[in-house]
Every structure is written in C-alpha cells, then in structure tokens.
Amino acid sequence: MRKKAGWLSLLALLAIGAFVGMFLFSESLTVNLHEQSEALGKQLGVVWVIPFVCMLLSIALLPLVTPNFWHHHYGKISAFWALAFLVPFAIFHGMGAAIYAVAHTLFLEYISFIVLLLALFTISGGVCLRGSLVGKPQVNTLILVIGTLIASWMGTTGAAMLLIRPLMRAIAHRKYKVHTIVFFIFLVANIGGSLTPLGDPPLFLGFLKGVSFFWTFTHLALPVAVLAGILLALYFAVDSYLYAKEGKPVPEGGDKEGKLRLEGGYNLLLLAGVVASVLVSGLWKPDAHFTVFQVDIELQNIARDVMLLVLAGISLKITPVSIRRYNEFGWEPILEVGKLFAGIFLSMIPAIAILKAGSEGALSGIIAMVKTAEGADNHTMYFWLTGALSGFLDNAPTYLVFFNTAGGVPEVLMQEVGTLMAISAGAVFMGANTYIGNAPNFMVRSIAESGGIKMPSFFGYMLWSLAILIPLFVLMTFLFFH
C-alpha cells in the first residue's frame, strides 16, 4: 500500500510538473500547433499506425497467450505502446507537436471519457437489487428487458453490474445457465446501450466530438427495438424449452434474501444528475474556454466533468458500505480501463490524424473501402467494418477511427444520417460479438465465473455470437444499413 501511495505521489508530481512545463513551453512557441497537426495527417506514413495496432492486438491476444505476464504488466505494456508512438514522433516532428497531440487527446477526449465511466461506475456500484427472484423464463426475460431499457441511461456497465447478481441468484437452481448470461451480454452489456451517449463509450466519444445528445435515440430507436425484440423473443423461446427440459425446477431451501427490494435507490437520482450534466454540456454554450498548450478546453465541458466527479463523490459519501460490500465494489476495474485506454488514446493519435486527411492520407485504402463506385458513403461497409473491428478490438477507438474516416464533421454526419447510424450501430451492436468487444462483457463473464457458472471460452462464446448475432446483423443490414 505504501509502495502504491509512493507511486501515486510520484505520478501526481509528474502530472503537475508536466502541466507547468506545458504552460511555460507553450508560451514560448510561435507556431500554430493546431494547423501543424492538421497538416501532419497528410504526411504521416502507415508505419505510424503500428503502435496502435500492436496496442489493440496486445489487449486481444496477450491475455490468451501469456495470462500471468499480462496480469502483472498490462499497465506497462499500455505505456510502452503509447511511448512507442510518442518518442519517435517527438524526435521526427518536434517536442511541440508531440506535447500538443498529448494535450489535445488528454483534455478533449481521455479525461472526459474516464470521468464519465468513473461516475457511472461509482454511482451504479451504490445501487443494489436484493431479494429472491425465481428464474422462470418470464422472470429472466423481464430482467433482460429491464436491463436493455436502462442500459442507455446508466451505461451498459452500470446496468450489467446492477442486474447480473440478481439474475445469477434467480437462475442458481437451474441446470442450464450459460444461455441466460450470454443473452445478458448481448442485450444489457451491449445492444441496450445504443440510444444515448451514456449508454456505451463509443457514443460518448461521438458526443464529445459534437454529435447531439438525442441524435442516436432518434435514429437508432427503431433498429434497437427490432434487434432487441427478436433477441428477447428468441431468449424466451430457448429458456422456456430448457426450463421444460429441466422439469420446471423450483429453488430448494428457504428464502434467505427476503423480499425483492432496491437498496441505495437514491443513487438513481445521482444517475439522473449524470444525465443532466452531460445533456447540459451539450446545450449550454457560454463561449468561454481555457487554453492549455494551444488546446482550447470549453467551460461547459470542464463544468460537466467537475459535476460528474462531485456526483460520484456524493455517491461514495452517502452510500452505506454494506451496499458496496454486497456489490463487491472495488477500484480495480476502473483502474484497468484507465490504464488501457490511456495507451489506446495516445497510440491512436496518428491513425486518427491520417484518417482525417481522407483520400490524401496514407490510409486512403480504408476510405476507398467505405465508398461506393460513385463516391458516396457505403453504409453497409461502414456498419460491418466498424462492427467487425469493434468485436475484436475495442469498440470506442473503432468508432472514433470510422467517425474520422467518414470526415469527422458531426454536423455533416448528423445531417446525412445513414453513415453515422451505421457507425454507431456497428460499434455498439457488434461489441457483443466477442468477450473483448466491450468492457462489461468481460466484467459479466468474470462475475459469472466467480459465481460458479462455467462460461464458454473466448472462441466458444464466438460460436454463440456467430450463430445468433451474425444472422440478425445481416437482417439489420437489409432493413437499416444498406
């Protein structure tokens, strides 16, 4: 613990030093770093994307290949790939350009992203649904319906954390449990989060880029309703069949958990505060900003992040320890996400810059893939490419990559509708294709396994998604993304 605190103190000192250094250095610069970085996108070669690709491949493969090494060193691996881009970039393009790139990413994307996740994680970790539910098909389906409906408002992580334990208790007496957890991952940990920027990290990144709060709700409500409706009906049919096959079991023993009840319900009010804070930051335009190393940080965004931290602090203060203990709340998951995403966001800088350069950039091949012969956006390709990469890499950076591939101008994309719909749906829906597509997927798997449910392996899970999700995504392509 003392060692950890020592590291934290050192990091805090380094951060303060870096901040002061940035400020002093930026004062001495006469170059317009923003213009310089825009121009760099056209000059950078594909080789600059290697650290980003390696970072994502490390997340996908190292936990499978060398689990012990990954467990002890994943933070260093993440830092290594960030530096593998930053150090050569500073050498070849100057210290000013490198610091500007870091400041831009930290202040306009990474910090807000982590603060939102931290707030949703902390507040939803203070809500606890206790009591006995009997895992009949109707009850299980109802839990999935509720999870799907709330995921867009408390985040897929929050909704999954709130409901996974009650669901596991409900099905504890059942012989066949895996299908329930798999459908839970499909619906609550992924598809349900498609409707607002709070639902899933990629959509929040879109919001930070300028996509309005209700845009996804307006345009994705129908596709989500169709997809979730089919999945819920299918789950009900499968669970009813298996329930009958098991001989309609009833739980043994007494009712230890008592009546169904929600504890820490006031955290739901704090969640409403999160929604309001994010919403207001999209509507309120005070036209004021702070400039750090030529990066303009708008007042409404600072106010939102501060508000989110305050709400998380209130939740920590007012929620009884007993609720957090019951939820086995801890900081490890958010630390893990924070470390990994620091590496992702930093190593992603050149890929984003090149894609922003469009057909003049080194990744013009990708741009050509998502265009029709007439030069229009190919929605089907956007949906499937964003989706395919979201499944194997993380869906948040994938969304950003394709958002920029499509031009990166939110007003144009919102007006054109089809492309942004395809990117948003591809990133969120297909995050369900693998365990690593979206953070709550492996959180749910980990909780299910610790509760004694033998979850399928990485490839075993993919068989489920190949059999169930892929045919549905083909259907969605015909209905909405062509």
Next chain:
Amino acid sequence: MLQINTVLMPVDGSQFSKEAVRYGAQLVSAHKPKVYLLHVTEPVHMTLGGANAEQVRQANEAKSMAMLETYKEILAPSGLDVTLLTRSGRPDYVILNVEEELACDLIVIGSRGLSVLESMVMGSVVTRVLEGAGCPVLVTRNVRSQ
C-alpha cells in the same frame, strides 16, 4: 463470561502484521479460539477469463498460501487451531465479509500508519475495518519486541 471462539487475523506480509499476529495470539491463547489467517490478493484482471483467469488465480493463491504458512509458523508455539484463508478483492470489504461469514468474535490487525497524502488518496484499510466491523477489532501498532 467473555467468549472468544473465532479470531480473524488479516495479514499482508509486512512486519506490522507479523507483530500483530504474535501479539494477538498471546493475548487470546487462554481462550483457545480458532484462528483464521486471511490474506487478500489483488483480483484477476477483467481482460482475463476462463482457464487463463484460473491459471493466474491459482498462481496468486499458491503465493498467498506460501506467505500464510510463514504466519502459521509464528503461531505454532501457541498451539492454537489455525486455518489459512486466501481471497481476492478489495481488502476492507473482503475482511468484513469474512468476519460476517465466520461470525468472528475478534479481528486482530496490524497498523503501519499512513502519511497525510496516503490517507487522502486511499484512506486506510484499518480505519474502514474499524468502521464496518460487527465485532471488536484489536489494532496493534508499535508493538514492543517481546
């Protein structure tokens, strides 16, 4: 009469916890309680699952058990009935959950003290155990050499 049948001793490998265990054992040995030595390990990261997570979990558990054995040796002269426990998670919550689960009569825990910065950043496991425990907690600090 005072009943001390079950004593929980959370340890972390530090000299402070070794002193706490030694001191606590001498204090309660007259009651002949059952002693549970608990070590809390870091949870397995989320990106690991299935057989891979199990592999890391087993490695952590083996390391933890080896460390607990050294504490068991410290307790050997007292002749107490000692059980070794290893769990993963957030230390204060795990300690309190185990205390509840085993219906402990006493928790003995060593305190190393925190700097102002450490307290601000992380708080103290000992403080949170004191706040949440359902039984008396003995916190030892600066134990004089016996």
